[in-house]
Structure formats: C-alpha cells, structure tokens
Amino acid sequence: DGGITQSPKYLFRKEGQNVTLSCEQNLNHDAMYWYRQDPGQGLRLIYYSQIVNDFQKGDIAEGYSVSREKKESFPLTVTSAQKNPTAFYLCASSIGASGGASQYFGPGTRLTVL
Amino acid sequence: DAKTTQPPSMDCAEGRAANLPCNHSTISGNEYVYWYRQIHSQGPQYIIHGLKNNETNEMASLIITEDRKSSTLILPHATLRDTAVYYCIVRSTSGTYKYIFGTGTRLKVLA
Numbered sequence: 001d002g003g004i005t006q007s008p009k010y011l012f013r014k015e016g017q018n019v020t021l022s023c024e025q026n027l028n029h030d031a032m033y034w035y036r037q038d039p040g041q042g043l044r045l046i047y048y049s050q051i052v053n054d055f056q057k058g059d060i061a062e063g064y065s066v067s068r069e070k071k072e073s074f075p076l077t078v079t080s081a082q083k084n085p086t087a088f089y090l091c092a093s094s095i096g097a098s099g100g101a102s103q104y105f106g107p108g109t110r111l112t113v114l
Numbered sequence: 115d116a117k118t119t120q121p122p123s124m125d126c127a128e129g130r131a132a133n134l135p136c137n138h139s140t141i142s143g144n145e146y147v148y149w150y151r152q153i154h155s156q157g158p159q160y161i162i163h164g165l166k167n168n169e170t171n172e173m174a175s176l177i178i179t180e181d182r183k184s185s186t187l188i189l190p191h192a193t194l195r196d197t198a199v200y201y202c203i204v205r206s207t208s209g210t211y212k213y214i215f216g217t218g219t220r221l222k223v224l225a
Contacts, residue, residue, distance in 0.1 A: 004157075033212075042201060042215030043158070058212060090157050102148070103213065105157030 003027065004106035006091050011111045013085075021076045021109045023091030032074035033092040033103060036060060043090060049074055050096075078111065085113045117141070118202045123220040126196075132189040134219050136202030139183045146205050147178060148213065149187045151198040158201065161187065192223045 004025045013019045025032065031050050035043035045058030049068040063082025068074055074093075078085045090108045094101040119137040126132040138147065146165050150158040162169055162176045164185075169176045175188040189196055201218040 035215075040217070042217050043213070044215070045212045048212065088155070092157075102160050102163060104160060105150075108155070108157050110155070 004091060004093055004104060006089075006106040006109050009107065009109060011109055013111070013113050015113055016080045018077055018079050019085075019111065021078065021089055021091075021111070023074045023076065023106060025072055025074075025091075025093045025106075027093055027095075027104065028071070029093035029095050029104075030071070031094045031096060031101070031103075032068065033094075034058075034064075034066065034074070034076045035090045035092065037088040037090060037108075046076065046089075085111060087111060117204045117214055118216050120200070120202055120216060120219045122217065123222070125222050125224055126189075126192045128194060128223050128225050129191055132187075132192040132196065132221060132223070134187040134189075134200050134202075134221065135184065136186070137184045138202070138204050141182050141204050142206070143182075144206060147176065147182075147185050148203040148205055149174070149176065150201045150203065151196075152201065152218070153198045161200075192221075194223050194225060197221060197223045 007022045033048040034046040037043050044060050046064050047058050047066045049055035052071050055066050055068050065077045088108050088110050091106045092103040094103045146163050148163040149161040152158045162174050164176045178185045199218040199220050203213045
C-alpha cells in the first residue's frame with residue numbers, strides 16, 4: 001500500500017530536549033510538508049520541500065529544523081528553542097508543488113513536552 | 115490569514131444530503147478551492163478540489179458559483195462516519211503553494 005507514515009503516534013519529551021519526528025512516503029512524491037495543529041485550530045505550515053536537498057520555511061519555522069536527503073523522507077526536529085512544542089504534527093506530500101496538486105497527509109504525531 | 119469563511123458547526127440527519135458552504139470572496143483567478151476533512155486525532159483526508167467548474171467524485175460534489183466567490187461541498191447521503199471537521203481551502207497555482215487552513219466546519223451526522 002502506498003502512503004505516508006509518521007512515527008511514533010505519541011511522543012513525550014522533557015523540556016529542553018530536541019526531538020525528531022519521522023515522516024516517510026512511498027508515493028514517489030516530490031513535495032513534502034510539515035504542519036502543526038493546536039487544539040481547535042486549523043493547520044499551520046512549518047516547512048516544506050519541493051525537491052530533494054531543498055526546503056523553505058513556512059509560516060512558523062522558528063524553533064524547528066528539517067532535512068531532505070532522500071525523496072521519501074522529510075524528518076522534522078523540534079528544538080529546545082521552540083517555546084510551545086506541545087502540539088499535533090502532520091506531514092504531507094504531493095506529486096508536485098503546483099496549485100492543482102493535492103496534498104496527502106500522514107496520521108500525525110502528538111508531541112507532549114513535560 | 116485564512117482566505118475562507120465557514121460556519122463553525124452544522125448538523126445533518128443520517129441518510130440526508132449534507133451541504134457545507136464556504137465563502138472565499140477574495141479568491142483570485144488562479145486559485146483552486148480544496149476540501150479536506152479531519153476526523154478526530156487523524157490526518158486530514160482529501161475530498162475534492164476545483165478551479166471553475168463543478169466537480170464530482172465518489173465521495174462528494176463541489177459546486178462553485180459562477181463568480182467563484184463561494185462554493186458548497188455536498189455529501190449526498192451522509193453517514194455517521196462522515197462526522198468530522200471539514201476544511202475549505204484556497205490555494206494558489208503559483209508562489210509558495212501552501213494551504214491556508216481556517217478553523218473549518220464541525221459536521222455532526224445524527225442517527
């Protein structure tokens with residue numbers, strides 16, 4: 001089955017620790033995205049990548065970092081500089097980055113910082 | 115800022131059509147209208163999208179007004195499993211390609 005996987009589903013970390021969230025896709029999509037969702041809110045874009053070895057900041061990139069060394073993988077690191085890291089994190093991919101290319105989402109990782 | 119306006123919540127009887135409205139009065143000529151839904155604690159699920167013409171697929175129909183300032187998502191025979199938050203999004207065909215999510219409409223399908 002083709003799709004997007006995110007692991008783990010739930011993640012707990014102590015304040016001040018960096019944590020890396022995994023996102024893998026086997027859809028052969030060029031573009032990948034990371035979003036953050038807070039309770040009762042819509043999604044906000046953190047970072048996106050249109051092609052391997054290239055990525056751009058979204059609306060709320062501060063305190064986050066990404067890499068795109070392989071087409072199928074787009075890990076997100078939540079650093080200690082992120083003031084309010086507790087949230088639901090969603091990864092998505094699309095065949096391209098044009099306006100007509102639908103994004104497909106993974107199941108999400110719920111991060112709780114204690 | 116979200117470029118769409120949706121009612122915060124709606125109820126629909128099971129088996130009836132659910133009509134979810136969306137206002138996007140500032141939409142540009144090159145912006146698509148997308149609909150996604152999100153069931154609690156899951157990733158958003160793509161439903162349908164369109165540019166100018168009405169669209170239909172196995173899940174839903176999308177009706178876009180002639181002036182493109184509003185649209186309606188139609189679930190023809192709602193089931194309990196359609197209970198979710200529905201997001202209407204406008205997305206440019208150029209630039210950053212990002213989706214701008216609003217807070218959506220919470221649809222509750224009643225038995």
